[in-house]
Amino acid sequence: MRQATLAELAEHGYQGLTVENVAARSGVHKTTVYRRWTGVEGLIADALELAAEEPWPVPDTGTIEGDLRELARMVRRGMDPTATAFVAAGMQDEAAARALNGFYTARHAQSAVIVRRAVERGELPAGTDAEEVVRATVAPVYYRLFIAHERVEEKDADRAAATALAAARAGVL
């Protein structure tokens, strides 16, 4: 069911997602979908929960500079129609917002190892808030895409990573 939900999201976006289409694509009757997932919100939440549990290639380049840059670039590259549909769903539906919160909480925790390794290597001050460094690294990419609706070039991702790194080095995060 999750694959069908993701495929429908990629094709039609959140606004075009219907239980009927997901059921048809996965070859089950729509009453089965309603019984188990209750509706579109349940399908979205389920797909996001599974996405949060997926292994994710956390960058490990050997330096904090390289790792944060790769993290910001991955976020930029990963913004396909499905990811965009998830973000839009979170703005329109309380259940999707809760599911997205769980997804990003998991991603922040997974990415925090980047910062812990840098502290161990002596690149960043002990006591640096790892998840705040992650937020600062990715936030400008999301801001351009979903709030200001600006283009995001690779140099914009790199600048976001450099911003987070400068703040972490200065002991601000």
Place this chain on the structure above:
Amino acid sequence: MRQATLAELAEHGYQGLTVENVAARSGVHKTTVYRRWTGVEGLIADALELAAEEPWPVPDTGTIEGDLRELARMVRRGMDPTATAFVAAGMQDEAAARALNGFYTARHAQSAVIVRRAVERGELPAGTDAEEVVRATVAPVYYRLFIAHERVEEKDADRAAATALAAARAGVL
């Protein structure tokens, strides 16, 4: 018509915005609204264009530290149901996205004076990209609210401002 659009957005959000309700609230016939604004997207774009032209109290505390902190706090405080409805509209509709891009382009340009004054006072390096400092200051607040669906406390706004300032001082922006 703009006041009626803003009032409807505040009450019902973007998904509840209809030409019928805006027309009824402003006391005109709905065909008049359709003729001049073509639909919900036109009403949103019109309201955003007017919002972009509005004078906006750009902080002027005397220090770059104080100005950026106040800017981040203003963004946090300003997130009322109408502002949230605008952000949601941008994720669902191409015309609203273009209008939001125009709105944020204007806000970035208006806020850039904060950075130019700091450069004149010798607080930041000459050549600092003023609009990038503004983006870095506000992005983490928007990221928490609309992407990760996390709470935003005043200390989170302050940390975003401190992050942007550290990066600007380091010559990264």
